[in-house]
Amino acid sequence: MVQKDNNLTESIPYGLYKLRVKDLDLYYGAKQALKGISINIEPNTVTAFIGPSGCGKSTFLRCFNRMNDLIENVTIKGEVMVDDVDIYKNMIDVYEYRKKIGMVFQKPNPFPKSIFENVAFGLRINGESSKSVLQETVESALKQAALWDEVKDILNKSALTLSGGQQQRLCIARAIAVKPSVLLMDEPASSLDPISTAKIEELIYQLKNRFTIVIVTHNMQQAARISDKTAFFYIGELIEFDHTDKIFTNPSKDATQNYITGRFG
Amino acid sequence: MTHLQLELKLLKTDIIEMWELVIAQLDQSLVSIKTFDKDLSRGVVSNEKRVNSYELKIDRDCENIFALFNPVAVDLRLVLAILKINSNLERIGDIAEGISRFIISEKEPFDKDLLEDTRFHSMYEAAIHILEDVLKAFDKEDSKLARSILKKDELLDEINAEANQFVSKYIKDHMDKTEQALNVLSIIRRLERVGDQCKNIAEEIIFYLEAKVLKHR
Numbered sequence: 001m002v003q004k005d006n007n008l009t010e011s012i013p014y015g016l017y018k019l020r021v022k023d024l025d026l027y028y029g030a031k032q033a034l035k036g037i038s039i040n041i042e043p044n045t046v047t048a049f050i051g052p053s054g055c056g057k058s059t060f061l062r063c064f065n066r067m068n069d070l071i072e073n074v075t076i077k078g079e080v081m082v083d084d085v086d087i088y089k090n091m092i093d094v095y096e097y098r099k100k101i102g103m104v105f106q107k108p109n110p111f112p113k114s115i116f117e118n119v120a121f122g123l124r125i126n127g128e129s130s131k132s133v134l135q136e137t138v139e140s141a142l143k144q145a146a147l148w149d150e151v152k153d154i155l156n157k158s159a160l161t162l163s164g165g166q167q168q169r170l171c172i173a174r175a176i177a178v179k180p181s182v183l184l185m186d187e188p189a190s191s192l193d194p195i196s197t198a199k200i201e202e203l204i205y206q207l208k209n210r211f212t213i214v215i216v217t218h219n220m221q222q223a224a225r226i227s228d229k230t231a232f233f234y235i236g237e238l239i240e241f242d243h244t245d246k247i248f249t250n251p252s253k254d255a256t257q258n259y260i261t262g263r264f265g
Numbered sequence: 266m267t268h269l270q271l272e273l274k275l276l277k278t279d280i281i282e283m284w285e286l287v288i289a290q291l292d293q294s295l296v297s298i299k300t301f302d303k304d305l306s307r308g309v310v311s312n313e314k315r316v317n318s319y320e321l322k323i324d325r326d327c328e329n330i331f332a333l334f335n336p337v338a339v340d341l342r343l344v345l346a347i348l349k350i351n352s353n354l355e356r357i358g359d360i361a362e363g364i365s366r367f368i369i370s371e372k373e374p375f376d377k378d379l380l381e382d383t384r385f386h387s388m389y390e391a392a393i394h395i396l397e398d399v400l401k402a403f404d405k406e407d408s409k410l411a412r413s414i415l416k417k418d419e420l421l422d423e424i425n426a427e428a429n430q431f432v433s434k435y436i437k438d439h440m441d442k443t444e445q446a447l448n449v450l451s452i453i454r455r456l457e458r459v460g461d462q463c464k465n466i467a468e469e470i471i472f473y474l475e476a477k478v479l480k481h482r
Binding site: 220221248262263 | 267269270335336337338339340341342476
């Protein structure tokens with residue numbers, strides 16, 4: 001049984017923040033990729049990470065599902081708390097833990113299976129075998145992903161026959177079918193056309209009622225449209241984190257203003 | 266300089282040109298009052314079309330910048346401020362035109378005593394001076410100067426408030442010049458509104474430079 005950590009909660013009640021990070025440093029070998037990052041993310045919000053290429057935003061995103069563990073020579077210092085549990089210090093089962101964290105990548109990556117089996121995949125891995133539960137959950141996830149109407153009659157067709165935008169929504173359906181509490185998205189619409197992008201953005205807006213969403217995006221207008229809060233990263237540092245309307249109308253830091261107005265980066 | 270920066274620079278140049286034209290319009294109206302030069306007044310009325318053209322062009326350019334560049338932060342505030350300053354300047358342009366139309370309709374020059382008693386010239390010059398100062402504050406991005414303008418229109422308010430009693434007395438003493446006296450009072454009212462427009466512009470400049478909203482405080 002994982003215990004709630006006390007060291008970060010002196011004045012913060014449990015459950016106030018879904019994700020809490022304090023003084024996080026990350027090194028690839030000797031190179032420091034993240035420098036002293038501290039951030040608190042509230043539940044049921046959309047948080048956008050923006051910044052120029054190589055600023056560390058994707059690296060930071062991957063800290064939340066411990067994907068950086070898979071890279072050699074990575075050293076992580078500091079605290080990353082998900083639901084008030086330090087996911088690096090506790091002896092947690094990483095595979096169990098990752099079930100709580102859904103991830104959607106830049107390019108849609110459906111399995112070469114049917115549409116139904118793609119969404120049911122996580123449930124089956126978790127040991128669910130009841131046909132009715134599987135059917136119910138697949139339908140619910142596809143509806144939440146705004147894909148049900150388009151695929152309800154072709155559930156047994158290969159997922160690879162879907163368009164790019166549909167495949168990405170299928171990946172979102174697959175991620176949310178296992179009911180994660182956090183949804184991480186790494187540039188989820190960057191390979192999609194404007195119509196599919198708009199659908200994904202609308203979907204993100206709808207999904208925040210059920211999940212805490214963290215999205216990395218290079219599209220600043222997308223960040224402005226969909227997120228409640230925005231974090232600006234530059235050369236491994238979190239420069240500014242604030243409400244999105246504040247960041248895009250009156251940022252506190254010159255570096256943020258210079259980046260979002262296109263004066264550098 | 267990025268494409269957006271270039272567009273913003275051009276927008277700024279246009280609004281400053283419009284501003285200078287509106288100042289010249291007010292100034293020419295004053296000269297035409299002093300000299301009773303009706304041709305000069307007709308020139309102001311004719312030039313009002315140029316002010317209107319500037320307004321339409323600046324509106325269209327702001328709309329294009331919003332649609333094509335999605336400006337944010339200080340750039341967004343600049344475009345929003347220019348959009349509102351544009352509208353305020355156009356109204357001041359209308360006021361200059363209206364004043365000139367009074368001159369055109371007058372049969373004889375305004376009575377010097379009436380103008381002196383109502384401190385007409387001081388008020389007129391103060392209005393032009395305030396409009397020049399807000400332009401300077403915008404051009405030099407000087408929020409301190411913009412803030413000082415918020416108090417400068419007090420003189421205009423004061424002269425406007427006192428004008429009623431002077432004009433009533435004047436009418437009692439000069440029944441034959443009632444229409445002229447009412448026209449002077451009407452111009453004084455309009456000059457007071459120039460002060461209000463300048464105050465609005467100063468608030469927009471502060472919003473642009475400091476992201477602070479001073480309206481309705």
